[in-house]
Amino acid sequence: MERRTPQEKKRLSYLKDRRNAYGENDKSSRKNVPRSRRARHHQLRRGEQLALRKLTVSGGAVDESEVRFGRPGTGSWRKWADSSLADVVIHHLERRVERGGTDPAPAAERIGRIRRHARRPGGASVR
Incomplete structure (x- = not known):
């Protein structure tokens, strides 16, 4: 392994080191990322339950266009x-x-x- 000069180390540091620029404590991401994913999947499962309930109540005579899985506007959360x-x-x-x-x-x-x-x-x- 070859040695790096201080200038090369600094260049690599500027390129590879990362900082949390989201605006919250970087440690909180450990809890908030799984929490956000869990909430999103909960919303989708809930929407599926409601859609299936609507199908069973009506006896299965519902257009596919009337059945939507999930809620509109959900799913805007993304990892950053x-x-x-x-x-x-x-x-x-x-x-x-x-x-x-x-x-x-x-x-x-x-x-x-x-x-x-x-x-x-x-x-x-x-x-």
Whole structure:
């Protein structure tokens, strides 16, 4: 295994390290992801039960168009990938400049440096 230079380590860190940008505590995802999946599947099972009950009450003479499994508008929950460290650092620097917390010139230089570090091997950069 070859040794990596500090610059290479930093570049890989910007690309591969991830940060929770969803807006909630990252530890809470351990409970909230399974809870959300469980709630979604519960809604689907409940919709199926209601549809089957409607079929049995009417004696099976119902159009397929009248029977809907699940409820409209459900299923909007999706897992959300964490953001790369480079995206998070760039976002924080841009917000700091917008709010007047730092001088724009050095921040722009630092953002450019981060983008150069985070350049992917194919030439595509972050954002």
